[in-house]
Amino acid sequence: MSELRYRDALGAALREELHRDERVLLMGEDIGVFGGAFKVTAGLLEEFGERRVRDTPISENTIVGMGVGAAMSGLRPVVELMTINFSLLAFDQIVNHAAHIHYMFGGQVRVPLVVRMPQGAGHQLGPTHSHCLEALFLHVPGLLVAVPATAADAKGLLKSAIRDDNPVIFIEHESLYGVRGEVPDSEEHLVDFGRARVSREGSDVTIVAVSRMALTAERAAAVLADEHGVQAEVIDPRTLRPLDLDTILASVRKTNRCVIVEEGWPHGGVGANLAALVCEQAFDDLDAPVARVSGADVPMPYSKPLEDIAYPHEPQIVDAALQTLGAAGSR
Amino acid sequence: MSELRYRDALGAALREELHRDERVLLMGEDIGVFGGAFKVTAGLLEEFGERRVRDTPISENTIVGMGVGAAMSGLRPVVELMTINFSLLAFDQIVNHAAHIHYMFGGQVRVPLVVRMPQGAGHQLGPTHSHCLEALFLHVPGLLVAVPATAADAKGLLKSAIRDDNPVIFIEHESLYGVRGEVPDSEEHLVDFGRARVSREGSDVTIVAVSRMALTAERAAAVLADEHGVQAEVIDPRTLRPLDLDTILASVRKTNRCVIVEEGWPHGGVGANLAALVCEQAFDDLDAPVARVSGADVPMPYSKPLEDIAYPHEPQIVDAALQTLGAAGSR
Amino acid sequence: MGAPAKADVARLPEPDVAREWLATMTLIRRFEERAGEMYARAKVGGFLHLSIGEEATIVGSARALRTTDYLVSTYRSHGHALVRGTPPEKVMAELFGRVDGCSRGRGGSMHMFDLERRFMGGYGIVGGNLPIAAGVALASDYTGTDEVTLCTFGDGACNQGTFGETLNLAALWRLPVVFMVTNNQFGMGTALQRHSAVTDLRRKGEGLGVPGMSCDGMDVLDTHAVLSWAVERVRTERRPVLVEAITYRFRGHSMADPEQYRTKEEVAQWRERDPIPAFGELLLGAGVLDERQREQIDADAVARVDAAVQFAESSPHPEPDSLYDDVYVLDRARWGTYSVKTTDPQAHPSSPAERQRDDAAQAADGADEIPQQMSDALLLGEEAT
Amino acid sequence: MGAPAKADVARLPEPDVAREWLATMTLIRRFEERAGEMYARAKVGGFLHLSIGEEATIVGSARALRTTDYLVSTYRSHGHALVRGTPPEKVMAELFGRVDGCSRGRGGSMHMFDLERRFMGGYGIVGGNLPIAAGVALASDYTGTDEVTLCTFGDGACNQGTFGETLNLAALWRLPVVFMVTNNQFGMGTALQRHSAVTDLRRKGEGLGVPGMSCDGMDVLDTHAVLSWAVERVRTERRPVLVEAITYRFRGHSMADPEQYRTKEEVAQWRERDPIPAFGELLLGAGVLDERQREQIDADAVARVDAAVQFAESSPHPEPDSLYDDVYVLDRARWGTYSVKTTDPQAHPSSPAERQRDDAAQAADGADEIPQQMSDALLLGEEAT
Numbered sequence A, B: 001m002s003e004l005r006y007r008d009a010l011g012a013a014l015r016e017e018l019h020r021d022e023r024v025l026l027m028g029e030d031i032g033v034f035g036g037a038f039k040v041t042a043g044l045l046e047e048f049g050e051r052r053v054r055d056t057p058i059s060e061n062t063i064v065g066m067g068v069g070a071a072m073s074g075l076r077p078v079v080e081l082m083t084i085n086f087s088l089l090a091f092d093q094i095v096n097h098a099a100h101i102h103y104m105f106g107g108q109v110r111v112p113l114v115v116r117m118p119q120g121a122g123h124q125l126g127p128t129h130s131h132c133l134e135a136l137f138l139h140v141p142g143l144l145v146a147v148p149a150t151a152a153d154a155k156g157l158l159k160s161a162i163r164d165d166n167p168v169i170f171i172e173h174e175s176l177y178g179v180r181g182e183v184p185d186s187e188e189h190l191v192d193f194g195r196a197r198v199s200r201e202g203s204d205v206t207i208v209a210v211s212r213m214a215l216t217a218e219r220a221a222a223v224l225a226d227e228h229g230v231q232a233e234v235i236d237p238r239t240l241r242p243l244d245l246d247t248i249l250a251s252v253r254k255t256n257r258c259v260i261v262e263e264g265w266p267h268g269g270v271g272a273n274l275a276a277l278v279c280e281q282a283f284d285d286l287d288a289p290v291a292r293v294s295g296a297d298v299p300m301p302y303s304k305p306l307e308d309i310a311y312p313h314e315p316q317i318v319d320a321a322l323q324t325l326g327a328a329g330s331r
Numbered sequence C, D: 001m002g003a004p005a006k007a008d009v010a011r012l013p014e015p016d017v018a019r020e021w022l023a024t025m026t027l028i029r030r031f032e033e034r035a036g037e038m039y040a041r042a043k044v045g046g047f048l049h050l051s052i053g054e055e056a057t058i059v060g061s062a063r064a065l066r067t068t069d070y071l072v073s074t075y076r077s078h079g080h081a082l083v084r085g086t087p088p089e090k091v092m093a094e095l096f097g098r099v100d101g102c103s104r105g106r107g108g109s110m111h112m113f114d115l116e117r118r119f120m121g122g123y124g125i126v127g128g129n130l131p132i133a134a135g136v137a138l139a140s141d142y143t144g145t146d147e148v149t150l151c152t153f154g155d156g157a158c159n160q161g162t163f164g165e166t167l168n169l170a171a172l173w174r175l176p177v178v179f180m181v182t183n184n185q186f187g188m189g190t191a192l193q194r195h196s197a198v199t200d201l202r203r204k205g206e207g208l209g210v211p212g213m214s215c216d217g218m219d220v221l222d223t224h225a226v227l228s229w230a231v232e233r234v235r236t237e238r239r240p241v242l243v244e245a246i247t248y249r250f251r252g253h254s255m256a257d258p259e260q261y262r263t264k265e266e267v268a269q270w271r272e273r274d275p276i277p278a279f280g281e282l283l284l285g286a287g288v289l290d291e292r293q294r295e296q297i298d299a300d301a302v303a304r305v306d307a308a309v310q311f312a313e314s315s316p317h318p319e320p321d322s323l324y325d326d327v328y329v330l331d332r333a334r335w336g337t338y339s340v341k342t343t344d345p346q347a348h349p350s351s352p353a354e355r356q357r358d359d360a361a362q363a364a365d366g367a368d369e370i371p372q373q374m375s376d377a378l379l380l381g382e383e384a385t
């Protein structure tokens, strides 16, 4: 085990996979000479050279599309988009092409492409640079979607993503890059897609939280325990496609209460999707409606106090959990 | 009242608004000389000339972006995208620009833009031309989203959309273009956004169905009544933003059962969103889990028999409704 | 037509090769004519975009490639599959939506594919294939081979953002790709001069670092000569080139196009330059072909297409339970839920009674208001009434 | 520096005008220097992109416009707001995220806006502003006015798909728009020759029907002369033009840029051509300005910026309950649910205790691992350690 920043865990995953497999190459805006807008790729150009680590022009749709073509031809490209907001420029290549090519050509060809990008608010980057858009990707069959919250998952999931034969949307979080965590040293430390992480066990309420919110939820769970005597079980799904619904359902069957926490928009978000699934599959086990805590349904404002209230913090999670408990027996 | 095809009702709305308001103009690929890929705009070039009805190059992102700029400057552009699948090329202008400009510039400027486009399967157009993507748009604050199912709504909602000061995503359905329906003749026949249409009253189960599925659901309701003695209430929300949740909830409070029907993908779809909202708001009124009927979670295949089973027909809706009834009292 | 110009004869390849070109153009023509008939008989669904009139651009360019080179096409790609050697049977079966189709019935007319023959696909999104072709070329470059990728697209596609993005990147990274604009004078119903400010499409790469040239796309010899030069230049100099092939689409954009955007006279004029008879005459005049051989070539093409239709007819439809196959590559132990099945495909109507009810319902909602064989017409808004 | 060349003097505008240009360039410089300080003191958050070194491109171009003309910019747009006449107070208040900011604190540095002064906005998406500018020009054309739109963007933006799409459409539709590339030699850390196959950016419009020209973006006179010509040509001939202004960004891309992609020598060389002292010298030499006036201009700028900071400091933060304002225009009777409020903004931490707990939490998840004023550094990955 080593203590690594999330950013460096990602960098280590890239470095190891570049070493392991000659077919892996990186492409993206300012990932080379500049070292990456968030420095995830720092040092890799120096180590692997211009053939494997490629600075691109600002042409998101084409960068991703070239990744698709290269992947179809046997390479394993990892494309970095500077933030998830710019992935909207590449949405055609991601959805109409990367996601559907394997199916539409009858399984003849594979698209082992990884598209990495960070999301998230908290740094006053305003309405064009702050959104959490995982819900747009989880909607699309053919994509895998990872949302790592810890350094260990960042590394293990990224390595798995690069080795996977499906196109993977790999969503990092800007506020996590500096967070340290224990990371297994082994070059074969892989984290499987479709296996949730139970970061805290508890019997009173299940809290499912994605991306950065997994950490916020853990802190909320500590408050619930310390101040309210409530034992929350905290689940980080790690990947939204595939989804480890079994782990979530098992927990809900135990706690009979469920709170879902996401940073993105509520209408048609991750929370709506999980709430629908949980209500469908565990209806008789629920003692209260599934509660959702989400980002506010607004473009992210620049103003610090407005931004602060536009995405969830512990108090909302604590409140939501207490509400599901207050509702117990009310039916 | 006149009996009009859905297509012609849309054409009439465009014609009337072009006459009424000099600021209205149309832009899109092949809407003029060709008369529109689906002939909605047929005859308008001849009637209004090249200034008001503009054929564009194949440049989706720029066509929408020009619509944004023109709308900011006081025009009321209506942009046609040939199908919703191509809107993914314009996703940046739709989300990062059209949806957010009013908010991000502090309310100083408005974007009264309408983006019209059809969606839907049924004609073997395969994996790049058949998807239903309303869920991608309803996720985004700042957009209004309309999904008219009848000729009268097509006309009335389109006229309202053109007169609205917000950017509107106006989603038509390819299989509805030929369907006839009664349409009020008045040039002031407007259908308000945010008011659902109850197309059939019933007390046993609420069926909420969007876009083309609203008609499929009506037929399923007839089968439920005729063959199973079940009285279904069928609700077409008409618009997904704003959403007339009140009408849906009132119905669920009466029937205690709810089925949601959509043609698009299930993961993070319209159904997930509505199911989450209904479960949250009417938890204690539900006698069975909210059931969802949706398109299959696959890129739409070309093969006729595969396409047939990849989107919902009446039997699935009937089954889902019966299931919610069978589940009654099982709690 | 008289005796061929000496210059033309001098440009002729070996007789065998010349005859093969004629045979392949003829096969493509006959194949597409038959596909059109099959469409009218509702054996083929969806859209059907024919390249009738453009065969010289297809054969002239593809024959400039080695078998190890790659070809990337658009939704108008039957000919591109055939010229690469995909059996007509598999192409026709794809049009029929059958399991033996070259995309297993999943893609249809717009999405042909043949990995083995390095035909890297037809794509339904205008402009979507350019970055993909550049990616294929990147892989060739990365692995140090001397393969070249030929990427074809239409005049209308030059206006798509990917055009500028991809040409710049290909020039910057010196990727071995030939960009070929099949300029058939229209993007759907929009004439070239109504969609592009610059109509001399060779020039489209000037600001992007990609030199351009043109060829006569009605002349397989000229197309072949120019493309051969371009392909070899790209192979050795490793810089992309843009080639405009000037041609004309004889048929509508797709099957039900009323073609109000052009005159019958214009079409007739271009039809006089039909590349297949023109090349046939040239070969006859040059003594490379006799009348009997010419008829044989045509008869062979027709027979081959007959066989293709028979094969397609007898190939089964995909099984319902294959619906979820190949959404994902699932080749080792897997966890989690990949797909959400809120409707079970097996549960869809299958009994005759249900099927009948469903058909009636379809009719009521307008999908089948019009006979099946006119479904394209419906989609294009032209109704049977 | 010696006496100015006769040619330069001959090009000078009226003395008042010349002094106004110098004053505006100075104001922009002083404003941005102060903004940088305010950023270091955590008064400003997010990204802060300065145009220091590029002032001549801003003033030279904007002064070629009439007040009825439109200007559309990028995320590097403080100067564009100021040159149009937006009070420095409102621009600084926007940087401070206050209600009196020119976008009411919603947009920040990257999203300035002033409808009244026809400054149609700064946009955070590279290339996103081109179609918008063309749309503004379309509206001018549609309503039959002779307004012109000036659209500025960077060398890096030329590689975005919208560049080709928009230039073609503007040429095809003869829209009154001047496209101006502010070529500051870099897109972030990527040098021009590493992101663009053609580095002579004038040529970028050649295949698109848009003629190009260049100007010396370090020389306000040359910039003004070329842009004036371009703007008037566009106004009368109603065809777009592309102008490349060759300049240099003296500071990092944004605040915490370590600038490893260029040498100190290169920066120093360009700094010798700093457009503000250069123009000052010219005016002095031409007798249009004396030393005292020059100092006064600078002192005025500093005073104005002082006032702007004071104004911004005293402007209130937006009220929490304004969070949902202006997501939609809601100006008449409305039905239905527009926004889904699963979290009530009022419920967020507000009591000191809660706020404290939240701060600690933030620190733990790394957001504030680094002092607030280094948040940009964090975002750029350069940590305080």
Ligand SMILES: Cc1ncc(C[n+]2csc(CCOP(=O)(O)OP(=O)(O)O)c2C)c(N)n1
Binding pocket: B029, B058, B060, B082, B086, B089, C076, C124, C125, C126, C127, C153, C154, C155, C156, C157, C158, C184, C186, C187, C188, C253
């Ligand atoms: C992104 C996108 N926009 C629009 C369409 C609809 N469409 C299909 S073909 C076509 C015309 C293309 O013209 P061109 O590139 O010249 O090719 P051609 O059809 O002439 O071979 C259009 C607009 C599409 N398939 N994809």
Ligand SMILES: Cc1ncc(C[n+]2csc(CCOP(=O)(O)OP(=O)(O)O)c2C)c(N)n1
Binding pocket: A029, A058, A060, A082, A086, A089, D076, D124, D125, D126, D127, D153, D154, D155, D156, D157, D158, D184, D186, D187, D188, D253
């Ligand atoms: C679509 C998009 N991609 C990437 C970015 C990140 N980004 C911001 S500025 C920039 C460089 C732009 O360079 P240029 O156009 O030359 O303008 P300059 O910053 O030099 O003024 C990049 C890549 C962005 N904001 N938008």
Ligand SMILES: [Mg+2]
Binding pocket: C154, C155, C156, C182, C183, C184, C185, C186, C187, C188
């Ligand atoms: Mg064409």
Ligand SMILES: [Mg+2]
Binding pocket: D154, D155, D156, D182, D183, D184, D185, D186, D187, D188
């Ligand atoms: Mg630049």
